[in-house]
Amino acid sequence: MHTPAPIRLRPSVPAPSSVGAATVSAQQPEQRPKRGVVYVRVSQERPDMISPELQVEHAQKLAEREGIEVVLDPIVDIGKSGRAFDNRSIADIIAMARRREFDVLILWIWSRFGRNLRESLQHLDTLTSYGIEVRAAREDFDGKTTIGKFAIAQMLNIAELESNQKSDIWKDTIERRRRAGLAHVSRGRFGYFRCSVCPPPERGKKLFTCPQCKDGILKIDSVTGPILATLYRRYAAGASVRSLVLWLKEEGIKHYTGSDIDAGALYQILDSGFGLGFVRYQIPELLHRTVEMPDGGTKLERTSLHRDLTSYLYYRGAHTAVIDDEVECERLWDTYVKRRLSSTDDKDHSHRAKYSVSGLLSCAGCRRSMHSMTRAKKVQRPWIDDLPDPRDVLYRCTRNMKFKDCPGNGVYATLAGAEDAVVRWLRDLAEQEPGLESAVGKRAVEVVSNPDSPDAEQAVRRLREIEEVLADITGREDRLTDAVLDGLVSADAARRKRAELETQRAGLRVEEEDLKRQLQDKPTVLPRPDRSVFVKILDLWDAADHDDRRALLKPVIRTMEVARGRNQADKYTIYAMWEAPPEPIAL
Numbered sequence: 113m114h115t116p117a118p119i120r121l122r123p124s125v126p127a128p129s130s131v132g133a134a135t136v137s138a139q140q141p142e143q144r145p146k147r148g149v150v151y152v153r154v155s156q157e158r159p160d161m162i163s164p165e166l167q168v169e170h171a172q173k174l175a176e177r178e179g180i181e182v183v184l185d186p187i188v189d190i191g192k193s194g195r196a197f198d199n200r201s202i203a204d205i206i207a208m209a210r211r212r213e214f215d216v217l218i219l220w221i222w223s224r225f226g227r228n229l230r231e232s233l234q235h236l237d238t239l240t241s242y243g244i245e246v247r248a249a250r251e252d253f254d255g256k257t258t259i260g261k262f263a264i265a266q267m268l269n270i271a272e273l274e275s276n277q278k279s280d281i282w283k284d285t286i287e288r289r290r291r292a293g294l295a296h297v298s299r300g301r302f303g304y305f306r307c308s309v310c311p312p313p314e315r316g317k318k319l320f321t322c323p324q325c326k327d328g329i330l331k332i333d334s335v336t337g338p339i340l341a342t343l344y345r346r347y348a349a350g351a352s353v354r355s356l357v358l359w360l361k362e363e364g365i366k367h368y369t370g371s372d373i374d375a376g377a378l379y380q381i382l383d384s385g386f387g388l389g390f391v392r393y394q395i396p397e398l399l400h401r402t403v404e405m406p407d408g409g410t411k412l413e414r415t416s417l418h419r420d421l422t423s424y425l426y427y428r429g430a431h432t433a434v435i436d437d438e439v440e441c442e443r444l445w446d447t448y449v450k451r452r453l454s455s456t457d458d459k460d461h462s463h464r465a466k467y468s469v470s471g472l473l474s475c476a477g478c479r480r481s482m483h484s485m486t487r488a489k490k491v492q493r494p495w496i497d498d499l500p501d502p503r504d505v506l507y508r509c510t511r512n513m514k515f516k517d518c519p520g521n522g523v524y525a526t527l528a529g530a531e532d533a534v535v536r537w538l539r540d541l542a543e544q545e546p547g548l549e550s551a552v553g554k555r556a557v558e559v560v561s562n563p564d565s566p567d568a569e570q571a572v573r574r575l576r577e578i579e580e581v582l583a584d585i586t587g588r589e590d591r592l593t594d595a596v597l598d599g600l601v602s603a604d605a606a607r608r609k610r611a612e613l614e615t616q617r618a619g620l621r622v623e624e625e626d627l628k629r630q631l632q633d634k635p636t637v638l639p640r641p642d643r644s645v646f647v648k649i650l651d652l653w654d655a656a657d658h659d660d661r662r663a664l665l666k667p668v669i670r671t672m673e674v675a676r677g678r679n680q681a682d683k684y685t686i687y688a689m690w691e692a693p694p695e696p697i698a699l
Contacts, residue, residue, distance in 0.1 A: 223271035293430030303340030389433030465662035477520015
């Protein structure tokens, strides 16, 4: 039976003439290019890391190729693990997506977004629900198709698998070291040395060991070993930590790292119990705690074990204690633990900023940090919302308080004065002319101590060239393998060519490590943000608590240098994140 043709319910409209069509097309507005944002993450800042510059370079190439306009400065998370999302910028990116500030989020590879499959997919679904397209420059899949979604999920699954495998290997290594009586890491210890023949360990390089030190057991240092024994005996006898720190300073005793030993470093040395023959390991059950999420779910959060002796298990180590008498070692350790647990130091420790400028103030005399203290109770003003009056919170030079060797003889400031200086600085930036604002940065980070340094720019440029050449070598090896399989090249010829490529790769790797080592100690200079950022900080300032204010200032202020004197207008010098920091002063 013949099926009738479908009925067209809407009457057809005659096609316009060529002239009319041209007129209509001319009247149609041009399509707006997609707006993009680049996200960069580095889990740990180290010489062999995939630098932010290289990640941004690939993301920008994708944007140029696809006609995507990068409208905001790249968002950078340095030293952030991909296993969690709490302390990263993903929440800010989702908030920007909700406000329709961009259309495409560009990554380097999918593992940069996260190494937790469940949470990664949840955040990707959230971004997608706001109409955001997420792309990865080196693993570019179409997330709008079924196959593309599957491929993205597999890449995130692989990223989580790699992270879990590394975690399992590290756990096995720690357990093996515990059974052998070794500390959980093979770093140096005050009062001990590793080997008098081998070169000292360098960050990012494989530790070289000779037959004498291959077992990993440290030996007592003839100079600092007796000093460590004296520290335990004097502390057990009732000496204060401050008196011990000043005594070490007078004797010219340094840490094994070459730095001065302050109260925090001394507590770390003594708390470990290493000098009395112990090695300690964290109790696994106390490493994490279960936190309830707003949506009703739960997750594990790492707990703070800051100087908490009760969070560790102490075992007899394979090394020799600095005191020969084992009974005396036990007595000293019992006395030390009893006194440490009875002290009020470090109780209820929190990583929340205590005040808005915590960690930002530095002394103009020595350019070292400053710490806070409150005036004596008998002269304090009434507290405000369970917090001391900002005029009663004093900041003093930490260096001068600890070692009495600040060239400027120490400086002081009040929290009220520092906050007033910050607000004045923010207002000046918020009221600046739009033409004075910096353009949107093309790179996430410029790793230069001097913005005009040609050597740093040349090193960054050379790193990009090396990465491109290494990628080309990998491609040539793949093509060489295909040629052997197709019978176009003999196995001997392929072996010789592959040896040449491997030699070239090894030379480039050495050059790459040298360049990264040259740049790793240079400070990070970020592009200057738009004036709207400072307007937003001022709008939130009065309603924010101290920790929230500190979070608002962290992305824009590098340090606040405090000079001597009472003139508040000249007392504070603020160095922004888009400015080179002041040169350090050698002491």
